[in-house]
Amino acid sequence: MKSKTGIIISIVLLLLLVLLLTAFLITYLITGKSFMISFHGFNAESTSSIFDTVFSLDDVNKISLSQEYGDITIEESSDNSIRLVVYGENADQVDWDLTNQKLELQTKGKKSYFFFPTPKNKIVLYLPTSFVGQVSVKIDCGSCQIEDFLQASFSIDCGAGNV
Numbered sequence: 001m002k003s004k005t006g007i008i009i010s011i012v013l014l015l016l017l018v019l020l021l022t023a024f025l026i027t028y029l030i031t032g033k034s035f036m037i038s039f040h041g042f043n044a045e046s047t048s049s050i051f052d053t054v055f056s057l058d059d060v061n062k063i064s065l066s067q068e069y070g071d072i073t074i075e076e077s078s079d080n081s082i083r084l085v086v087y088g089e090n091a092d093q094v095d096w097d098l099t100n101q102k103l104e105l106q107t108k109g110k111k112s113y114f115f116f117p118t119p120k121n122k123i124v125l126y127l128p129t130s131f132v133g134q135v136s137v138k139i140d141c142g143s144c145q146i147e148d149f150l151q152a153s154f155s156i157d158c159g160a161g162n163v
Helices: 004-031 035-039
Strands: 049-056 062-076 081-087 094-099 102-107 121-127 134-141 144-146 153-160
Touching: 049 094, 081 102, 102 121, 134 144, 144 153
Parallel strands: 062 102, 062 121, 062 134, 062 144, 134 153
Antiparallel strands: 049 081, 081 121, 094 102
């Protein structure tokens, strides 16, 4: 039979573990962010622009954006052109093509595992409000923010993240 001291120490350690897990749960419920995201939130998004190209509105009527790990933001353009900016660590992560008025962009990035941080890619698409085409967004892990575009149609596929 174990000594009373060993049992008391085990109970205290288990209570501390329960309190720690409860604190993480309460943090998640209040902020909506999991503790894993907040632990590696210090690396957040890449700030280096690895792709920045402007397209004429007449040249594009379909846009397809695909991202493995990172965020996609679609904002209103200040002029009558389409601008696509990708932030990341390596220009080799970006693969794009413009054929038959269809602009396709795909990025690949490293995913974060456990508490080891990896900077996320970020795609920012600037669209004029007069864009009447189709926009398709696919994200495996990340969030998608889109401003109001009344004339464009959107298709969003988000595996894990916020829309």
